[in-house]
Amino acid sequence: MDIRLEGISHSYGDFEVIRDITLDIPDNKIVCIVGPSGCGKSTLLRFIGGLERPTFGKVLQFGEPPPGCLNPLTYIFQDFALLPWRSVSGNVSLVLEDHGIRGAAAREIIDDVLQRTKLHDFAQALPRQLSGGMKQRVAIARALAVKPAIMLMDEPLSALDSQTRELLMDDLIDLWSRQPFTAVYVTHNLAEAVRLGHSIVVLSRRPGCIAEHIEIDKPLIERHFGDPDLEQYQKHLWQSMREEARAADAELLND
Amino acid sequence: MRIINRLKFISLVGLVLASAAFTTSAMAENTKIKVGALRFTSHSASFIAVERGYFEEAGLDVELKFFQAAQPMAVAIASGDVDYAVTAVSGGLVSLANKGAIKIIGGALSEEAGIDGQKILVSDAAFQSGVKSAKDLDGKSFGITQSGSSFHYMASKIAAAEGVSLKFKPLQKVGAIIGALKSGQIDAWSIVPHIAKPLAGSGSVHIVGNVADYLPNYQVTTVFTSTKNASEKRKQTESFLAAFSKGVDDYAAAMIDKTGGDAGVDEMVDLIHKYVYTDRPREKAAPSIINGTMRINKGAALNIASIEDQLNWFKAEDLVGSESSIDTLVDQSYVEILK
Amino acid sequence: MPSYSMTEEERAVATSQMTGGKHVDFRGGGFAPKPHRWVGLVVFIALVGIAEWGTQSGWISPLTLPKPSDVLQTLKQLYSSGLLFEHLIPSLTRLVVGSALGVSVGISVGVLIGLFSYIRSGLVPLVAALFPIPKIALLPLFVIWFGIDEGSKYALIAFGTFTPTVVATYGSVDNVDRTLIRMGQSFGLSWFSIVRKIVIPGAMPGILSGLRISLAIAIILLVAAEMLGAEYGIGAYILEAGSLYDLERLFAGVMILSVLGVLLSALIGFFERRLLDWRA
Structure with missing residues (x-):
């Protein structure tokens, strides 16, 4: 299933946040959206997921979601959004219950996703007992459980410390390599973008429009911490963003 | 304008000083006591004794304290906030007597054959x-x-x-x-x-x-006071009972025996209306006051048999301690005891 | 002292030089109350002891306070005569039925207020208007509406527990983490599932602490409810003792209510531990 954004513009009253964005999200690829704060990247993600409606333009879906898909457009949130009163497996089963998947069928799916996110030993743990990285893995497991056509990841690693972030990036690459998925990955962190993105979209400062769109051909599995090729890309992205980021920062202060 | 104001002010000061002097002298003469009452016709004897100056004659400067119910009145006697009061014999009253706080010293309202009762x-x-x-x-x-x-x-x-x-x-x-x-x-x-x-x-x-x-000679209400007053202030208590009895006599004469005829009833209704049914106009209050006429015992005599029967009933119902006796409840030395 | 570059000897010298140093003043104490269970018990025993000594010696008059030992005796008699349960069972029934009604309707209305803007706009002012009414004042009205027997007593307790429960419930529904609801929506959970699995469990801590207040109010109102037309019941027993000026029975009754309050509080504590064990 592919998604196309066509001429998306959005404003809150007179306040224009996004201007004329057209973008394709190809199957089984990870598209990273980066940009200075306030450029509307999270808003864009909410349009894709149908949690908000743009003022102009449309979000189009081509093709049908793969068979067995319970929730085609599935979010992963920055703050994990786990129910604190449910165990790890309970949090995963939450999203299955509404689809009538219970008992053995549910257990099979839960076991599978916990296995894939290396959480099988913590199935009965409560969120408060988990570290931030583990919590986000639970959220990823929960997202995998509904077999999404597209994962919408809203700064998923931003609440974590840098070591945990590295570990989770490895985990995500691992996951994708074993079973490719489609994802839109919003972040302000360029290192994450160049590690995880098949293509990277740079938004300008408000009103956000596409300033640059690069493809990185190097396979995910070959990208590593401190990779000089990636450094190159990162440097290039930073050069083009730098002035925008500074202007955005000053603008926010003046507001 | 200003002169008149000043004159007014001076006369006002003079008046205040004069009245202050008057009250101090009155207080020196009279013993100040507080009498508890409910705004019921059955408390008329106290109202009459106040209005006609019987308490004053007996050397008592009476302040009436009004209550909404009999129960707090009994507690006020026990705490010493009120000196004398009239109320029905109740379990609470007997309990307070058991604790040595209060004593019945006389009778008031009675059921009597021939007079409209409860x-x-x-x-x-x-x-x-x-x-x-x-x-x-x-x-x-x-x-x-x-x-x-x-x-x-x-x-x-x-x-x-x-x-x-x-x-x-x-x-x-x-x-x-x-x-x-x-x-x-x-x-x-x-x-x-x-x-x-x-x-x-x-x-x-x-x-x-x-x-x-069912209850002939039922002693409905009694006069009571604190044990301290009954045992230590004999003269004051006797004075109170004497003045109260005069009120009773006036009430019985006017309302039951009608010695003053209709004019006597009217006069008495006027007096009682100052205290009872004050929220109603006189013509509406009068029938209620007249209807409420009951026998108040002459000389605050006490029907001891009825009191004993009530006490025994309280005991039988386990409402008061079994140690209660007529002697802890009643001080029989003050009034005529009807057997 | 970067000790990794020092020899043993140098380190010993450095340490000996440091022994002459002054301790940094500790200033982080206090402001952290810890529970000491036994202190409460000691205070209670001391108060009862003073009361017993005072009444025994005549220093406290029997009009002021009954002897604690007599109160205990009264309680024993109440138990051995079987009267305790004759009073306790109707009271507990009133408490359970009344507060179950008030609390369940209160939680439902509170959740509805928390979820729907029209219901919120319509009912919040109404609840605010009902909250400060002394429910006791309405007892005579309830007697006309619901009858002098159990109906009016249930109604009084139900009404009294309803308003605090509503306020606690919609307040805690408002405080449920919106990102959790957003998450539920993003996974396509039905409205009913979101309410049942996210909103209500999320509001549960607030609802339970509201319940503590509601149930204490229910006990207060129990006595008021038993003012009118109750022959049996702890409240009726206390009122009767008051009118008889029987302080032993009065205190015995009050003690039963206090124990009831402590037990209810413990019961809620138990539920809190069971239902809210997910909190740190």
Whole structure:
């Protein structure tokens, strides 16, 4: 299933946040959206997921979601959004219950996703007992459980410390390599973008429009911490963003 | 303008000084006491003694303290906030006597054959379903203020005499009982005639008997004081009883024996109306005051047999301790004791 | 002292030089109350002891306070005569039925207020208007509406527990983490599932602490409810003792209510531990 954004513009009253964005999200690829704060990247993600409606333009879906898909457009949130009163497996089963998947069928799916996110030993743990990285893995497991056509990841690693972030990036690459998925990955962190993105979209400062769109051909599995090729890309992205980021920062202060 | 104001001011100061001097001299002469009362006609003797100066003549400077119910009045006597009061014998009164706090020193309201006394009332619903007399009350609910109240005593005695059993409903206040009786929430009640008759007149309740038929010579209310007053302030207590008795005599003469004829009744109604039913115009208050006429014992004599019967009933019902005796309850040295 | 570059000897010298140093003043104490269970018990025993000694010696008059030992005796008699349960069972029934009604309707209305703007706009002012009414004042009205028997007593307790429960419930529904609801929506959970699995469990801590207040109010109102037309019941027993000026029975009754309050509080504590074990 592919998604196309066509001429998306959005404003809150007179306040224009996004201007004329057209973008394709190809199957089984990870598209990273980066940009200075306030450029509307999270808003864009909410349009894709149908949690908000743009003022102009449309979000189009081509093709049908793969068979067995319970929730085609599935979010992963920055703050994990786990129910604190449910165990790890309970949090995963939450999203299955509404689809009538219970008992053995549910257990099979839960076991599978916990296995894939290396959480099988913590199935009965409560969120408060988990570290931030583990919590986000639970959220990823929960997202995998509904077999999404597209994962919408809203700064998923931003609440974590840098070591945990590295570990989770490895985990995500691992996951994708074993079973490719489609994802839109919003972040302000360029290192994450160049590690995880098949293509990277740079938004300008408000009103956000596409300033640059690069493809990185190097396979995910070959990208590593401190990779000089990636450094190159990162440097290039930073050069083009730098002035925008500074202007955005000053603008926010003046507001 | 200014001169007049100044003159006014000076005369005002003079007046205040004069009155202050007057009150201090009066206080030196008279013993200051507080008398508790309810705004009921049954408390008329105290009102008359105040209005006609009998207390003053006896050397007592009386301040009337008004209460909403008998119960707090008994507690006020025990705490020493009030010196003398008139109220029904209740379990609370006996308990306070047991604790050595208060003593009955005389009698007031009595049931007497030939004088309109307390009535037995039933709700319209109960009346329509066939309750035409106290005999038909078996299994019916009977309104009382509280356990151990005079209503409870009366109802128990009536039930025992008729061999019926009643369900007692404590409703705390007379007003609540009236409401419950009118709306048929309870079946029966007993109350003084000046409340009973207007209720029956409205048709929502019916009078089915007289309490006096079951409890002849029932000593309904008594005069009581603190044990301290009774034992240590004999002269003051005697003075109070003497002045109170004069009020009783005036009341009986005007309202029961009608020695002053209609004019005497009118005069007495005017006096009582200053204290009772003050929220109603005189012409509306007068029938209630006249209807409320009951015998108040001459010389505050006490019907000791009735008191003993009440005490025994409280004991039998386990409402007061079994150690209660007539001697802890009553100081018989003050008034004539009717056997 | 970067000790990795020092020899043993140098380190010993450095340490000996440091022994002459002054301790940094500790200033982080206090402001952290810890529970000491036994202190409460000691205070209680001391108060009862003073009361017993005072009444025995005549220093406290029997009009002021009954002897604690007599109160205990009264309680024993109440138990051995079987009267305790004759009073306790009707009271507990009233408490359970009344507060179950008030709390369940209160939680439902509170959740509805928390979720729907029209219901919120319509009912919040109404609840605010009902909250400060002394429910006791309405007792005579309830007697007319619901009858002098159990109906009016249930109604009084139900009404009294309803308003605090509503306020606690919609307040805690408002405080449920919106990102959790957003998450539920993003996974396509039905409205009913979101309410049942996210909103209500999320509001549960607030609802339970509201319940503590509601149930204490229920006990207060129990006595008021038994003012009108109750022959049996702890409240009726206390009122009767008051009117008889029987302080032993009065205190015995009050003690039963206190124990009831402590037990209810413990019960809620138990539920809190069971239902809210997910909190740190």
